[in-house]
Amino acid sequence: MAKDIHCPLPGVFYRKPAPNEPNFVEDGASVAAGTVIGLVEVMKSFHEVTAEEAGDNIRFEVENEGQVTAGTVLAKMD
Amino acid sequence: MDLTGKTLFVANRGEIAVRIVHAAKALGLRTVQAHSEADADMLAVRLADEGVEIGPAQATKSYLDVDRVVAAARESGADAVHPGYGFLSESPRFARAVEAAGLIFVGPSADTIERMGDKARARETAIAAGVPVTPGSDGRIESVEAAARIAGELGYPVMIKAAAGGGGRGIRVIESEADLAKQMPAAQSEAEAAFGDGGLYMERFVDKARHVEVQILGDGDRAVHAWERECSLQRRRQKVWEEAPAACLSQEEREALCASAVRLAESVGYRGAGTLEYLFDEARREFYFIEMNTRIQVEHPVTELVTGIDLVAEQIRVAFGAPLSLEQDDIRLDGHAIEVRVNAEDPAKNFMPFPGVTGAMHLPEGVRFDTMLYEGYAIPPFYDSLLGKLIVKGDDRAAALARLAEAIDATRLEGLKTTLPLHAALARDPDVARGDYHTTWLEDWLKTAGLG
Incomplete structure (x- = not known):
């Protein structure tokens, strides 16, 4: 069954810690519970988004620097 | 005009x-x-x-x-x-x-913005205009012996700073000569690694510093001041509460401070509204210029309430070429004003941003609320969290504080989490009432007394 990772806050979603660095997690990877999968910038402050449970074959639904609202599905996993 | x-x-x-x-x-x-x-x-x-x-x-x-x-x-x-x-x-x-x-x-000319935006050039400009700056080494410190001699003149504690650093990085507080001998080599290699430049300079460390600043207006030929503000209540180096005038200054100190700001403004032919920021060393009763902001500031309304000047209107008139409409002697202080910043942050949850939808709004009579809010407005998450500023005035500081506490209690901003509960607590705090605080006081207060 697919598992969704929801965005906790509205703002801008970043897949990498800084512009010149690699993504936190690449598409297709397996993640453990608590893994940081991205950042949300809200009102000039940055908040980590973590996977609440473990999953395989992660597929991102939102691009780097995409605008999000609270509840947006950021990624799906198996 | x-x-x-x-x-x-x-x-x-x-x-x-x-x-x-x-x-x-x-x-x-x-x-x-x-x-x-x-x-x-x-x-x-x-x-x-x-x-x-x-x-x-x-x-x-x-x-x-x-x-x-x-x-x-x-x-x-x-x-x-x-x-x-x-x-x-x-x-x-x-x-x-x-x-x-x-x-x-x-605003001022691009050249003035550039000159005052460069910390080293701003400091030189201040010194040339006879404005006191934080006592320190004249340029870089070349050896531990030279550093010890300067530190002896300044008095411990001192700060050593990376010449190429900035934004609070590369700073060490040194308590004694023994401490200096131990820390200086480490600071040099750290600066070399971090900034590619091991150069250090030294400044007096001002413990429990207060932040005071002077509002100035200029038309390119002449400048006047509109007295000073105090903004020592800060969180993460951001001002959260501002007052005019600064209760920590005597009238003599106030006049010396404001006159120094006018000297600097006139020395650069300043045009428009600007603010000179200073640290005030309460123990030594000395003030030191830190930097100039060449624009209108968030906290300008407290100055407007105690002087009656419309700073933004004057700024616009001067930009269109009008001479200043004010003489220094016309600008009198009347009463005491306090501004609190209403941010879309939840103080109960470590100031987590809260970009919500504005519900019903109720503001008490007789207070000024400079705001971007209206009922039904959805606050976008893309910009800073300042929603508005609640500004009150009283005959004196005690009256202004009482007014502020009442005004916050009577304010309703439905649907939002804001920093108003923080200000309600501060407005009733005994240290705040005594004016007994400094630029790191609020951080300590949040860790200890805090919001309970």
């Missing part, structure tokens, strides 16, 4: 854009309000005569895009551009581009 029919382009957003539109309208100006895609429904757009979209939500592609903002201003038929605070307000490149497009920049 009659400005009727002239057009002002407002290159900012939020509460300051609202403030500028109101001031411009009162002067008879037509207003064009710039906005990003995410800001089409903001209050300043509703109040202005016209709104112009300048790009996507991200500030780097809209409010910070010099070419785009200048092109939009020119196409709108504007005569002048008001940059507000933040964004491009202290960009010499922006000021030059506005003037190159044949428009008036509401």
